Amino acid sequence: MRKFGLALIAFLTVGAAFAQAVRFEQNTLFVKLNKGAKLPAHGLIENSKHLFGDLYELTTSDAVLLENDLRTDSAVAWTEKSFYAGPRDLALPSDSKSKPALVEDVNFNDPQAASVWAFNDASRNGVSVLKAYGELPNRASKSIIVAVVDTGVDYKHEDLAAVMWVNKGEVAGNGIDDDNNGYIDDVHGINTIDRNADGSASANPMDTHSHGTHVSGTIGAKQNNGKGIAGIAANVQIMAIRTVPNSGDETDKNVVESYLYAAKNGAKLINCSFGKKLNEGGMVVSEAIKHVGETYGTLVIAAAGNDSWGPFRWFDIDTNLRYPASFENEHLLVIAATASSGGLASFSNVGVKNVDVAAPGQDVFSTTPNNGYQSMSGTSMAAPTTAGVAAQVLTYFPKLTALEIKDVLMKSVTPVSAFAGKMVTGGRIDLSAALKYAEATYPNRGSRRRIAR
Numbered sequence: 001m002r003k004f005g006l007a008l009i010a011f012l013t014v015g016a017a018f019a020q021a022v023r024f025e026q027n028t029l030f031v032k033l034n035k036g037a038k039l040p041a042h043g044l045i046e047n048s049k050h051l052f053g054d055l056y057e058l059t060t061s062d063a064v065l066l067e068n069d070l071r072t073d074s075a076v077a078w079t080e081k082s083f084y085a086g087p088r089d090l091a092l093p094s095d096s097k098s099k100p101a102l103v104e105d106v107n108f109n110d111p112q113a114a115s116v117w118a119f120n121d122a123s124r125n126g127v128s129v130l131k132a133y134g135e136l137p138n139r140a141s142k143s144i145i146v147a148v149v150d151t152g153v154d155y156k157h158e159d160l161a162a163v164m165w166v167n168k169g170e171v172a173g174n175g176i177d178d179d180n181n182g183y184i185d186d187v188h189g190i191n192t193i194d195r196n197a198d199g200s201a202s203a204n205p206m207d208t209h210s211h212g213t214h215v216s217g218t219i220g221a222k223q224n225n226g227k228g229i230a231g232i233a234a235n236v237q238i239m240a241i242r243t244v245p246n247s248g249d250e251t252d253k254n255v256v257e258s259y260l261y262a263a264k265n266g267a268k269l270i271n272c273s274f275g276k277k278l279n280e281g282g283m284v285v286s287e288a289i290k291h292v293g294e295t296y297g298t299l300v301i302a303a304a305g306n307d308s309w310g311p312f313r314w315f316d317i318d319t320n321l322r323y324p325a326s327f328e329n330e331h332l333l334v335i336a337a338t339a340s341s342g343g344l345a346s347f348s349n350v351g352v353k354n355v356d357v358a359a360p361g362q363d364v365f366s367t368t369p370n371n372g373y374q375s376m377s378g379t380s381m382a383a384p385t386t387a388g389v390a391a392q393v394l395t396y397f398p399k400l401t402a403l404e405i406k407d408v409l410m411k412s413v414t415p416v417s418a419f420a421g422k423m424v425t426g427g428r429i430d431l432s433a434a435l436k437y438a439e440a441t442y443p444n445r446g447s448r449r450r451i452a453r
């Protein structure tokens with residue numbers, strides 16, 4: 001059975017690779033220069049944009065010809081095209097048969113908060129959200145910006161409008177880049193899919209799918225507003241970046257731009273509930289993740305992917321690579337999905353090297369566009385559960401570096417025997433334990449202590 005399964009998947013993958021290998025943006029080429037080298041002049045370079053370090057994004061009429069010339073230039077370390085991810089379904093419908101029990105003793109006034117089963121204690125397979133709110137650190141709370149790089153966000157949703165990031169230096173709708181960050185009218189974020197005539201990202205990140213809105217509610221839906229649900233994090237701002245088309249198929253160029261925009265504009269976490277099978281180069285996106293981690297203290301949290309089913313369970317992303325999840329990159333936290341019964345969600349990818357932790361991702365109840373609420377399933381939902389926990393820890397420990405917040409989340413997991421050998425930690429994240437671990441291990445990274453009255 002196993003042998004048959006491998007043969008079949010090899011067949012499917014070869015077909016997919018053949019169809020997708022040639023799909024890249026004709027007008028974009030990334031170039032990494034050797035240290036200290038200058039960008040060579042070339043007639044096919046129409047525009048050059050410095051990204052960071054020795055990395056440039058070139059605009060050209062012919063990426064293939066330009067790459068052929070530049071890759072052998074003595075100034076050039078490597079070149080890479082901007083590849084498409086390939087179309088795919090973004091999330092799985094929830095299985096109504098597995099509807100989780102309502103959470104008991106919810107003390108938020110939000111009418112549907114009891115449907116967020118991740119709030120349960122570890123003994124009930126949750127991430128101890130309610131428990132953590134009963135024992136908050138004796139520290140001041142700082143607002144944390146989380147970038148949701150996704151299909152966009154319904155920033156007018158009744159349970160999200162109040163938690164949207166607002167770019168305070170930007171005046172909406174006046175056609176001017178008031179804060180001079182390179183983006184006109186970017187009040188809640190940017191849209192890298194729908195670009196202006198000059199090629200710059202547009203300003204409206206409205207969700208025309210539902211994926212990004214669902215992800216956002218899990219992280220930070222407004223607590224105690226008498227509406228909808230409660231997000232995991234209390235003091236969070238959602239930065240909306242529309243980069244994943246409704247059909248999947250995001251490009252490396254847009255992903256890199258999203259990461260850089262998020263970090264430069266203050267996001268400490270980037271939720272990345274997407275991934276792809278092919279990565280012909282794979283260097284630019286990984287370098288961007290490292291750059292935002294090292295330079296801005298921004299951690300990228302990525303979904304492990306949903307390829308497990310039937311004979312392909314458990315689908316191992318150490319050997320069947322998925323990107324960004326399979327990058328060997330310490331500035332990346334990769335999340336598997338759990339079910340409310342406590343086990344791994346049947347669709348979740350695994351990988352003892354490339355998957356770090358697990359978090360609730362099946363039957364996750366959250367916000368959808370037009371003031372809607374719905375259950376969805378996927379590692380796409382496990383990543384924002386983790387981002388919400390991370391944001392709530394950073395609220396009290398805002399000076400943690402990207403590697404330190406990753407360390408806190410990984411060291412404080414609840415071990416689950418069935419997860420051993422399937423991910424680095426073999427456990428499910430836990431907010432209560434993470435806050436205690438941060439207080440014990442990184443007290444100097446905390447906000448000021450409150451004075452007891």
Ligand SMILES: [Ca+2]
Binds near residue numbers: 176186
């Ligand atoms: Ca601006």
Ligand SMILES: [Ca+2]
Binds near residue numbers: 172184186
């Ligand atoms: Ca403006």
Ligand SMILES: [Ca+2]
Binds near residue numbers: 226
């Ligand atoms: Ca609410």
